[in-house]
Amino acid sequence: MSGSQAVLELDRVEYSYRRNTALRGVSLQLKPGEVVAVTGASGCGKSTLLHCAAGILTPDAGTIQVDGQDVAALREEERARLRRTKVGIVLQFGQLVPDLPLIDNVALPLLLDGHERGEAHLSAMNWLEQVGIADDADAVPTELSGGQTQRAAVARALVTGPSVVLADEPTGSLDSQGGQELLDVLLQAARYRGAALLMVTHDNLVASSADREIRLRDGLIQHEVSL
Numbered sequence: 001m002s003g004s005q006a007v008l009e010l011d012r013v014e015y016s017y018r019r020n021t022a023l024r025g026v027s028l029q030l031k032p033g034e035v036v037a038v039t040g041a042s043g044c045g046k047s048t049l050l051h052c053a054a055g056i057l058t059p060d061a062g063t064i065q066v067d068g069q070d071v072a073a074l075r076e077e078e079r080a081r082l083r084r085t086k087v088g089i090v091l092q093f094g095q096l097v098p099d100l101p102l103i104d105n106v107a108l109p110l111l112l113d114g115h116e117r118g119e120a121h122l123s124a125m126n127w128l129e130q131v132g133i134a135d136d137a138d139a140v141p142t143e144l145s146g147g148q149t150q151r152a153a154v155a156r157a158l159v160t161g162p163s164v165v166l167a168d169e170p171t172g173s174l175d176s177q178g179g180q181e182l183l184d185v186l187l188q189a190a191r192y193r194g195a196a197l198l199m200v201t202h203d204n205l206v207a208s209s210a211d212r213e214i215r216l217r218d219g220l221i222q223h224e225v226s227l
């Protein structure tokens with residue numbers, strides 16, 4: 001695959017937590033609309049890979065490009081803007097602002113990007129409906145279940161119409177029906193809106209909905225399967 005086609009490209013990414021090496025040179029590319037599942041045993045480096053792709057961790061070596069831009073070469077504010085507008089991130093824990101109503105949590109990326117408040121709230125409400133929690137728009141995350149906050153996190157990740165969606169165990173707090181519904185929302189973002197979707201998952205059903213599965217072992221790609 002040529003680099004110019006990829007909307008997300010990791011090239012020989014390495015990352016260590018002090019002496020604990022989590023990634024030993026991982027390369028992958030995602031094209032627009034492509035869905036890739038990252039799997040592997042606990043501790044193999046899945047979350048570290050996602051956090052590097054999201055810019056939450058800075059790799060020790062290797063490069064990450066989003067929409068053809070080398071993330072490390074950007075100035076801090078440009079990098080923050082790229083992340084805010086082009087990348088939607090669904091983490092396992094804690095990315096919602098605890099005391100902020102869901103509607104404001106979901107609208108936040110748009111407000112930070114200078115969108116007008118009414119318009120931002122309208123888009124946020126639309127996404128809360130799509131993930132099935134419009135009735136909770138005025139509730140704050142601390143009043144909600146793990147599954148409800150996970151739905152809100154997906155709404156917030158998709159509200160800007162990102163080119164790249166990164167999701168760490170996006171259905172982990174939901175029962176199988178709720179998980180399937182939320183997975184469908186993420187897959188639609190890829191299939192109909194052309195976002196590249198990279199999902200970390202332990203769940204074989206989630207992995208089987210991807211176009212490709214990348215299995216990690218000890219910080220390296222053990223194998224890659226087209227599904």
Ligand SMILES: Nc1ncnc2c1ncn2[C@@H]1O[C@H](COP(=O)(O)OP(=O)(O)OP(=O)(O)O)[C@@H](O)[C@H]1O
Pocket residue numbers: 017020021022040041042043044045046047048049
């Ligand atoms: N904050 C940290 N400090 C030190 N070591 C860490 C830290 N976070 C992760 N590690 C180590 O890095 C390696 C990769 O961890 P990572 O969380 O990326 O794996 P994972 O595949 O996502 O695991 P899981 O499936 O259990 O979430 C593991 O050996 C882990 O113990």
